[in-house]
Amino acid sequence: MAFVHPHPFVFLLILLPISAVAQNDAGYVNVGSSLTATDENSTSWLSPSGDFAFGFSPLNQKDLFLLSIWFAKIPDKTVVWYAILDNPAPRGSKVELITERGLVLTGPQGNELWSTNTTGTLYGAMNNTGNFVLEDSNFNKLWESFKNPSDTVLPAQIMERGGVLSSRQSETNFSKGRFQLQLGDDGNLVLHTINLPTDNPNEAYYESQTTAGDSGTSSPGEQLVFNESAYMYIRRENNQMVALSQARVGSTADFYFRATLNFDGVFTQYSHPRTSNANGSWNPIWSVPDNICVASNAKIGSGTCGFNSICILKPDRRPLCTCPKGYSFLDPNDPYGTCKPDFIQGCEEDELSPGTDLYSFEVLTNTDWPFSDYAYMKPYTEDQCRKSCMEDCMCAVAIFRLGDSCWKKKLPLSNGKVDSSLNGGKAFIKIRNNYSITLPDDRLPNPNPKPENKNQNNLILMWSMLLGGSVLVNIILIVAICLGVFFIHHKRLKRPIPNVDAVEMNLRCFTYKELVEATDVFKEELGRGAFGIVYKGAIQMSSNVLVAVKKLDSLFQENSDKEFKTEVTVIGQTHHKNLVRLLGFCDEGLHRLLVYEFLSNGSLASFLYRDSKPSWNLRVQIAVGIARGLLYLHEECSTQIIHCDIKPQNILLDDYYNARISDFGLAKRLIMNQSKTHTNIRGTKGYVAPEWFRNMPITTKVDVYSYGVMLLEIICSRRSVDLETIGEQQAILTDWAYDCYQEGRLDSLVEYDVEALDDRRKLVRFVMVAIWCIQEDPFLRPNMRRATQMLEGVVEVPVPPSPYPYSKTS
Ligand SMILES: *[C@@H]1O[C@H](CO)[C@@H](O)[C@H](O)[C@H]1NC(C)=O
Ligand SMILES: *[C@@H]1O[C@H](CO)[C@@H](O)[C@H](O)[C@H]1NC(C)=O
Numbered sequence: 001m002a003f004v005h006p007h008p009f010v011f012l013l014i015l016l017p018i019s020a021v022a023q024n025d026a027g028y029v030n031v032g033s034s035l036t037a038t039d040e041n042s043t044s045w046l047s048p049s050g051d052f053a054f055g056f057s058p059l060n061q062k063d064l065f066l067l068s069i070w071f072a073k074i075p076d077k078t079v080v081w082y083a084i085l086d087n088p089a090p091r092g093s094k095v096e097l098i099t100e101r102g103l104v105l106t107g108p109q110g111n112e113l114w115s116t117n118t119t120g121t122l123y124g125a126m127n128n129t130g131n132f133v134l135e136d137s138n139f140n141k142l143w144e145s146f147k148n149p150s151d152t153v154l155p156a157q158i159m160e161r162g163g164v165l166s167s168r169q170s171e172t173n174f175s176k177g178r179f180q181l182q183l184g185d186d187g188n189l190v191l192h193t194i195n196l197p198t199d200n201p202n203e204a205y206y207e208s209q210t211t212a213g214d215s216g217t218s219s220p221g222e223q224l225v226f227n228e229s230a231y232m233y234i235r236r237e238n239n240q241m242v243a244l245s246q247a248r249v250g251s252t253a254d255f256y257f258r259a260t261l262n263f264d265g266v267f268t269q270y271s272h273p274r275t276s277n278a279n280g281s282w283n284p285i286w287s288v289p290d291n292i293c294v295a296s297n298a299k300i301g302s303g304t305c306g307f308n309s310i311c312i313l314k315p316d317r318r319p320l321c322t323c324p325k326g327y328s329f330l331d332p333n334d335p336y337g338t339c340k341p342d343f344i345q346g347c348e349e350d351e352l353s354p355g356t357d358l359y360s361f362e363v364l365t366n367t368d369w370p371f372s373d374y375a376y377m378k379p380y381t382e383d384q385c386r387k388s389c390m391e392d393c394m395c396a397v398a399i400f401r402l403g404d405s406c407w408k409k410k411l412p413l414s415n416g417k418v419d420s421s422l423n424g425g426k427a428f429i430k431i432r433n434n435y436s437i438t439l440p441d442d443r444l445p446n447p448n449p450k451p452e453n454k455n456q457n458n459l460i461l462m463w464s465m466l467l468g469g470s471v472l473v474n475i476i477l478i479v480a481i482c483l484g485v486f487f488i489h490h491k492r493l494k495r496p497i498p499n500v501d502a503v504e505m506n507l508r509c510f511t512y513k514e515l516v517e518a519t520d521v522f523k524e525e526l527g528r529g530a531f532g533i534v535y536k537g538a539i540q541m542s543s544n545v546l547v548a549v550k551k552l553d554s555l556f557q558e559n560s561d562k563e564f565k566t567e568v569t570v571i572g573q574t575h576h577k578n579l580v581r582l583l584g585f586c587d588e589g590l591h592r593l594l595v596y597e598f599l600s601n602g603s604l605a606s607f608l609y610r611d612s613k614p615s616w617n618l619r620v621q622i623a624v625g626i627a628r629g630l631l632y633l634h635e636e637c638s639t640q641i642i643h644c645d646i647k648p649q650n651i652l653l654d655d656y657y658n659a660r661i662s663d664f665g666l667a668k669r670l671i672m673n674q675s676k677t678h679t680n681i682r683g684t685k686g687y688v689a690p691e692w693f694r695n696m697p698i699t700t701k702v703d704v705y706s707y708g709v710m711l712l713e714i715i716c717s718r719r720s721v722d723l724e725t726i727g728e729q730q731a732i733l734t735d736w737a738y739d740c741y742q743e744g745r746l747d748s749l750v751e752y753d754v755e756a757l758d759d760r761r762k763l764v765r766f767v768m769v770a771i772w773c774i775q776e777d778p779f780l781r782p783n784m785r786r787a788t789q790m791l792e793g794v795v796e797v798p799v800p801p802s803p804y805p806y807s808k809t810s
């Protein structure tokens with residue numbers, strides 16, 4: 001063996017008594033050293049530069065820890081390596097460096113949880129590159145974290161053939177996930193899903209195509225190299241480099257880098273500013289595949305999202321998984337998981353009621369589940385296709401495409417995606433009409449609700465879309481239905497009813513017969529909302545008054561009397577010039593109706609979306625009016641009201657074009673200190689705040705988000721999502737607005753609206769406020785008081801950040 005230079009450690013051994021020192025300044029760790037999982041301050045082993053630490057990271061769940069390596073100088077804890085265990089290590093676990101066994105992780109009872117299983121260890125070292133190394137007395141590397149990666153690679157890390165990165169379950173659950181990145185023996189770098197709990201892979205959804213080729217003429221890939229300058233490539237046997245991306249990366253002097261196989265299957269390289277006081281974040285530089293929703297095409301497995309779900313690509317190129325209407329997440333806490341039908345479909349069930357219209361179709365465009373076919377009819381018309389699926393008790397979905405082709409599909413559906421290359425192909429999803437019959441009991445009215453019925457049992461996550469995602473997104477329109485809204489809060493049922501009598505003095509109590517007459521047997525429909533249909537009517541009060549009568553749909557009829565009265569009371573107690581007034585109600589058995597004042601100028605939607613732009617000053621007045629109305633609902637009325645469905649259709653205009661918010665108080669009304677509760681997703685496509693899709697508390701900030709989207713619509717007099725009349729780049733207003741704002745192109749944002757451009761300072765201010773309101777992170781959004789002050793120019797508007805920061809570790 002060649003002569004070996006004395007290793008620095010040899011001198012250290014001489015200088016320092018081993019037993020006394022756990023770790024010295026050079027990153028070395030002596031045999032016999034150990035760390036114990038206690039609290040956040042438990043010591044770790046640092047690299048000499050202090051950039052990386054090895055030790056226990058506390059997990060979100062109390063008393064659980066992860067044996068890991070992380071970036072030690074940045075505030076967001078970012079784990080780059082972890083011991084993959086079935087269960088996290090409990091408090092009191094210990095990791096120790098032992099000569100005969102290497103690193104050994106034991107539980108509080110001394111049971112072994114994990115080990116490097118190496119013999120002859122002399123010492124360990126936390127290297128400045130982020131590599132934890134065990135070496136023997138000949139300075140041979142016995143074990144390296146770089147050679148046993150989890151989901152992340154770092155600059156200077158090399159993966160040989162057979163090497164694997166394995167995703168975690170979710171951002172915060174470090175158990176083994178479904179996705180793998182592997183450099184195969186053939187030299188191909190692939191991304192694939194596996195069939196847990198085994199490692200058996202499905203077909204790849206990304207390939208580097210660095211094999212020897214069919215004719216064996218190319219040189220196959222040998223290593224995946226993430227070089228010291230943070231460029232990633234595949235090195236072929238002939239030393240040719242195949243870059244994974246042409247993207248330029250910054251300097252390693254200024255940035256930290258990592259490349260992580262995210263839990264949703266997207267492999268991304270990130271950078272983070274090094275400066276220690278930086279409140280920067282991890283920014284993506286590139287990722288593969290380009291579109292994971294379309295790329296994943298394995299016949300086995302669910303695809304990127306769970307079974308029966310639909311994958312939509314977000315602007316950050318990460319997937320959003322949604323359930324079709326009539327379906328909801330099997331595990332409400334797993335928004336990337338499988339969707340289950342909320343109804344029972346089966347040949348036996350269908351036979352019980354022959355000849356009735358058991359099902360209807362939800363139609364989605366450019367949506368497909370490419371597998372799960374059991375019949376393929378061609379030539380066939382759309383009508384034949386629908387009918388064939390409708391009459392077939394096996395059929396869950398029919399796809400009609402290419403003008404004459406009809407596929408019938410059975411459950412479970414896999415690889416669901418929205419894909420513009422489907423050229424307008426239609427998906428007909430069969431949903432049982434009357435599926436409340438199959439709802440579990442706890443969703444039905446229950447006079448003595450059990451406390452555990454409170455939250456998630458009631459979640460019926462019917463996704464509605466979306467937040468400025470890809471252009472294709474808006475093709476999906478699934479309006480959230482709100483089932484059981486009123487059965488969620490146990491407390492609420494018990495709460496004393498605020499002085500019903502007083503309200504009944506203010507509010508007129510109508511008989512059903514009176515309202516039938518007033519509306520001329522519900523003759524003229526004014527609109528349809530989430531809770532029922534609104535009809536025009538006229539009633540005799542002091543004079544003949546025009547009214548809008550809302551016939552609440554059947555969901556409301558399941559409410560107890562008391563609850564209905566409570567709702568009415570709360571709505572009746574609101575008085576603000578920017579809210580629509582409730583004049584009275586009817587509560588006769590199954591007939592529950594609300595009588596509102598009639599507003600002559602229709603809805604903000606019809607005002608904004610007409611051909612000629614309404615005047616800028618009116619638009620400003622309306623925007624400020626809505627903000628004041630919302631502020632009142634959130635902070636100033638006796639009971640806090642979260643609207644949950646702010647959109648131009650729900651804003652009405654009176655004779656003087658004052659904005660009046662309608663439909664409030666029906667969706668979700670919470671007492672102030674209850675405001676951090678989860679309830680059903682509700683709201684409307686395009687206006688729904690991101691937290692509905694995440695496991696985050698629903699607060700008044702959801703209204704702020706919707707308000708922000710609507711404010712942009714008011715500023716631009718256009719729809720938040722418009723595929724038909726404008727180019728793709730501009731189709732999603734929230735994206736377009738931020739781009740324009742950043743590039744100083746407000747003139748093109750407002751389509752050269754002279755009035756608005758003349759009032760440029762106000763225009764800029766309004767756009768900035770809107771961007772603050774649509775921040776993905778609800779905490780960054782202002783509350784309505786602040787938003788109103790900023791609109792009015794009472795306070796300065798700070799420069800808003802991008803509304804879509806790349807998803808940070810939560
Ligand atoms: C952890 O360290 C911080 C700062 O040094 C200190 O304020 C805190 O009390 C410590 N926590 C425990 C549990 O020791
Ligand atoms: C440790 O390694 C030895 C030899 O390589 C092997 O026989 C043994 O099963 C391993 N033990 C564990 C717990 O992996």
Ligand SMILES: *[C@@H]1O[C@H](CO)[C@@H](O)[C@H](O)[C@H]1NC(C)=O
Pocket residue numbers: 026027028048125126127128129133
């Ligand atoms: C870190 O790794 C590099 C490259 O393998 C090596 O030259 C260096 O000595 C290592 N440092 C420590 C502290 O082990």
Ligand SMILES: *[C@@H]1O[C@H](CO)[C@@H](O)[C@H](O)[C@H]1NC(C)=O
Pocket residue numbers: 061088169173174175
């Ligand atoms: C992580 O996910 C796995 C698989 O879904 C689950 O079994 C495990 O309990 C989760 N762990 C934690 C700590 O939540």
Ligand SMILES: *[C@@H]1O[C@H](CO)[C@@H](O)[C@H](O)[C@H]1NC(C)=O
Pocket residue numbers: 227228229230231241
């Ligand atoms: C890393 O790769 C890039 C691109 O191939 C190259 O320009 C750079 O010199 C390499 N850096 C190192 C340290 O090898």
Ligand SMILES: *[C@@H]1O[C@H](CO)[C@@H](O)[C@H](O)[C@H]1NC(C)=O
Pocket residue numbers: 277278279
């Ligand atoms: C974060 O950045 C802002 C502006 O760049 C700066 O004012 C602030 O002090 C920074 N905060 C921290 C904690 O570094």
Ligand SMILES: *[C@@H]1O[C@H](CO)[C@@H](O)[C@H](O)[C@H]1NC(C)=O
Pocket residue numbers: 434437
């Ligand atoms: C729905 O199902 C229930 C229970 O089977 C039945 O009583 C009710 O009449 C059905 N409603 C409709 C509209 O079909």
